[in-house]
Amino acid sequence: MVFHHFGSYILLLRKVFKKPEKWKIYLKEIFHEMNEIGIGSLSLVLIISTFIGAVMTLQIAFQLVSDLIPTTVIGQINRDSNILELGPTISGLVLMGKVGSAISSQIGSMRVTEQIDALEIMGINAPGFLILPKIIAGVIMVPVLVIIAIFCAITGGLIGGSLSGAVAPSDYIQGIQEGFNGFTVTVAIVKAIIYGFIITSVPAYKGFYVRGGALEVGQAGTKAVVIGCIAILVCDYIITALML
Template identity: 75%
Template sequence: MFFTNFGKYLLLLKSVFRKPEKWKIYWKEIFHEMNSIGVGSLILVGIISTFIGAVMTMQIAFQLVSDLIPNSIIGQINRDSSILELSPTISALVLAGKVGSSISSQIGSMRVTEQIDALEIMGINAPGYLILPKILAGITMVPMLVILSIGLALIGGLVGGALSGAVTPADYVTGITGTFNGYTLWVAMVKAIIFGFIITSVSSYQGFYVQGGALEVGQASTKSVVISCISILAADYVITAVML
């Protein structure tokens, strides 16, 4: 069953990356999807990241009760864990729920109402027209959201630390600006690009092959979130093992 589905997924991707009929129309769709995936998720990702940054700062401060460890280390740990793990992974998991379910139900509804058949009858490569813009938007917008998430997590940490008295703003800023390894940002971007691809392609696959009606569209949507989340966590492990 797994191999059948995986084979179908690869064949669908082959159709997705076929040469577009008219780039002009595809560009329009790409920008539309970028707006939907990126701008549409800004507030959600922003709120989650800010609170995670604040909570992380307080928890790190709670666990580092020692006169031998400088307080600035709290900012440093928050920065590195936000860049390497929390921002890419948690943003991706949240987006799998928000964007993934939306993509799956959108394409699934088009399938059950014969809109995909209509595209194919016209001679349009339906996987390309429907899925390629979503994948391209996903691999460009998820990294941008992750960058935003990192920034807001650091600001959240600053505010949370200051409000709770866990760390002074001066110590925190010293921590997040000291001994920075730029490679961690590369790891975060690789993760974000791969997670963006997983979210959009897995959800599109689930929607594209829906058979039935509204009930099956809903089931496909749930399935797409579950499979995307598991795939994101598995990919997270592999990327971390390979790159760090």
């Protein structure tokens, strides 16, 4: 069953990446999906990443209770952990739950109401028209959201550490600036691009091949989120192992 679904997924992607009939129509859909995925998820990413950064600062300060370790290390650890792992992966999992379920439900509803069949009868490449704009928008907007999430997490760490007294603002800022490796940002962007592809393509596949009625559409959305989250975590390990 695993190989059957993987093969169907690959075959669907072949149809998705066929040359579009009219780029003008596709561009309109791409900008619409960029607004839905990016702007629509911005507030959620801001809130979650800010509090994650604040909590991480408190937990790091709780663990580093030693006079031999300078408090500037708290800023360094919070910065690197958010850039490499928490920013991309937590944002990816959250977006899979929000964006992925919406994509699966939208395409699944079109399938059970025979709208996709109508598109195919009219000679339109339904996979390309419905899924390609979502994938392109996801690959563009998810990295943008991840960069915002990293910035908010580091800022949240500064606010959380200052309010709790766990670390002085000057020490935290000094820790952020010390020993910064720009390659960590490259790793985060690569993860975000892969996650953006998974967040849009996996739910689209589950929704495109759903059969039945409203109950099956809901079940497909649940399966899409579960499978997508597992795929994100697997890719997280693979990318980390290859690039670090």
